[in-house]
Amino acid sequence: MRRAIDRFDRIAVLAALCLFLGAVEYMIPKPVPFLRLGLANLPVLLALGVLPLPHLLLLILLKVLGQALIQGALFSYAFLLSFCGSFASGLVMAAAHRLLGSHISLVGVSILGALASNTCQLLLAVCLVFGGAGWMIAPLLYGIGLASSTVLGLAAETFWSRSRWVRQLRTASG
Amino acid sequence: MKAILRFKPLDIVAFLAALAVLIGVSAASYGGGAASLTVEISAADGTLLYRFGEERIVEVEGPLGSTRIVLQEDGVRIASSPCPDKLCIHMGAIRKPGQWIACLPNQVFVRILGREKESLDAQSY
Numbered sequence: 001m002r003r004a005i006d007r008f009d010r011i012a013v014l015a016a017l018c019l020f021l022g023a024v025e026y027m028i029p030k031p032v033p034f035l036r037l038g039l040a041n042l043p044v045l046l047a048l049g050v051l052p053l054p055h056l057l058l059l060i061l062l063k064v065l066g067q068a069l070i071q072g073a074l075f076s077y078a079f080l081l082s083f084c085g086s087f088a089s090g091l092v093m094a095a096a097h098r099l100l101g102s103h104i105s106l107v108g109v110s111i112l113g114a115l116a117s118n119t120c121q122l123l124l125a126v127c128l129v130f131g132g133a134g135w136m137i138a139p140l141l142y143g144i145g146l147a148s149s150t151v152l153g154l155a156a157e158t159f160w161s162r163s164r165w166v167r168q169l170r171t172a173s174g
Numbered sequence: 175m176k177a178i179l180r181f182k183p184l185d186i187v188a189f190l191a192a193l194a195v196l197i198g199v200s201a202a203s204y205g206g207g208a209a210s211l212t213v214e215i216s217a218a219d220g221t222l223l224y225r226f227g228e229e230r231i232v233e234v235e236g237p238l239g240s241t242r243i244v245l246q247e248d249g250v251r252i253a254s255s256p257c258p259d260k261l262c263i264h265m266g267a268i269r270k271p272g273q274w275i276a277c278l279p280n281q282v283f284v285r286i287l288g289r290e291k292e293s294l295d296a297q298s299y
Contacts, residue, residue, distance in 0.1 A: 100184050108185035115192050139200035146192045153185075 014043040015062035022067040037148045045106050045156035048097045060090040081121045089117035110153030114145040211288035218281045236280030
């Protein structure tokens with residue numbers, strides 16, 4: 001593990017972590033297909049401070065594809081929701097992390113990301129799938145999103161500041 | 175173990191913003207649920223639509239004369255009718271989507287439209 005992790009290895013390693021966490025999450029029962037805890041977003045949060053934006057987007061694409069493969073939902077509306085939600089949250093998180101810099105920690109970034117993802121998914125669900133009745137799940141979606149993103153943000157922040165592995169990731173040649 | 179986590183000001187702002195969205199969305203989707211029902215009154219000379227829940231007295235003209243419909247916060251009923259048997263008055267108030275009152279002699283039809291989930295009429299064990 002002493003070897004410096006190079007640029008593309010980092011994407012691969014983080015994407016593999018997404019895949020693994022996606023599989024862990026798949027074991028947790030959920031009432032509605034796109035109601036997720038978002039464990040697989042942990043590597044994305046860590047990547048914010050490591051990868052440049054294009055690589056971050058590539059990581060998110062890999063995350064979405066990996067999750068869809070695991071869940072067998074590659075060609076369903078759930079995939080579309082997951083795809084758009086992940087990119088909306090990814091862009092918002094990258095913007096928040098870069099623009100707000102030292103005033104916000106990964107906790108706040110994570111909460112904003114969940115907010116963006118949920119809003120995007122909700123709008124799509126209302127427009128494409130459920131119609132106006134889709135708003136009825138909104139409180140549940142936002143509630144779970146807020147709770148899970150807070151916990152996930154705390155975990156990411158702790159991991160970020162303590163893990164030796166993350167430190168190696170950060171100092172690797174990029 | 176030293177506490178490493180230190181919240182930054184915008185973390186709290188982000189949390190409160192998300193909480194505000196959550197509360198706003200909850201209020202909009204559950205609080206406003208009942209208000210989305212509509213009362214439809216069909217009479218010989220046309221159809222009238224009112225929001226269920228508003229307080230109002232509506233008079234419509236039919237072949238026999240004037241039918242008075244009372245809209246209240248908790249229901250809609252026919253208060254007076256020129257018809258001979260007054261069945262429409264005896265039907266009492268309607269409150270849920272799908273319920274209706276008809277007065278055939280005077281050609282008045284009142285019903286509640288909406289998408290609220292229908293409940294069971296009765297249960298037996």
